[in-house]
Amino acid sequence: MTLTLLTFFGTLAAMEGVAWFAHKYIMHGFGWGWHRSHHEPRTGIFEKNDLYAAVFAVLAIILIALGNAGWYPLQWVGAGMTAYGVLYFVAHDGLVHRRWPFKVVPRKGYFKRLYQAHRLHHAVQGREGCVSFGFLYVPTIERLRRQLRALHGGPLRAKGAATGELGAEGGDAADSSAPAKTP
Structure with a gap:
């Protein structure tokens, strides 16, 4: 056992x-x-x-x-x-990614950090220069933002793009308690 x-x-x-x-x-x-x-x-x-x-x-x-x-x-x-x-x-x-019927955006704690970390992963257009490759372990958002700024060499999706991803600083959308738009 x-x-x-x-x-x-x-x-x-x-x-x-x-x-x-x-x-x-x-x-x-x-x-x-x-x-x-x-x-x-x-x-x-x-x-x-x-x-x-x-x-x-x-x-x-x-x-x-x-x-x-x-x-x-x-x-x-x-x-x-x-x-x-x-x-x-x-x-x-x-x-x-809200592929389920429930559309909850976490507002605090671990689940908010998980949500924000994955938004930062999708902030980069393409496959290069991304951060946060884990799915359940999440470093601090500040650490991920520093990594994103240090690694980034390609274009970022514009804030409010079709997938609701973040701007270059990983700012507003990740910090907002409003839901990001996802397809």
């Missing part, structure tokens, strides 16, 4: 590192062809970027199946991946 819980929660925690790495080096690297759709106005319910969730889901299903076939710890690795996927789906797709 203890090994099971350690495997499950260890995988759940480790997935943030895996997601950060995949987001920075795969999605903003050679996998930009799929991920680009996430940085552009969405037309319809789905975007090509959703294929990444499908890939991770297939991997989790395979691990759970292998666990059920006798490679017992793999079942809980797959379950931890699935739990991370659910948290990602609720926090990132639901809260940040």
Whole structure:
């Protein structure tokens, strides 16, 4: 039981590192062809970027199946991946991008910081010079703004653009309690 819980929660925690790495080096690297759709106005319910969730889901299903076939710890690795996927789906797709029916903009605490950090990630046009590649771990907004200013070399989306992203300083829209516009 203890090994099971350690495997499950260890995988759940480790997935943030895996997601950060995949987001920075795969999605903003050679996998930009799929991920680009996430940085552009969405037309319809789905975007090509959703294929990444499908890939991770297939991997989790395979691990759970292998666990059920006798490679017992793999079942809980797959379950931890699935739990991370659910948290990602609720926090990132639901809260940040409002792809869910509820349209809540957090006004304080961790969820506000999560929301603001992802807005800063989308402040840059294109795949270069972005900040905040994690999905659930969030550095301070001040730190992300400093990183954005230090890294930025390309054009930023104008404040109030179609996706409601931030201006060059990561200012008003991230600090505002008013909802940003998302497709």
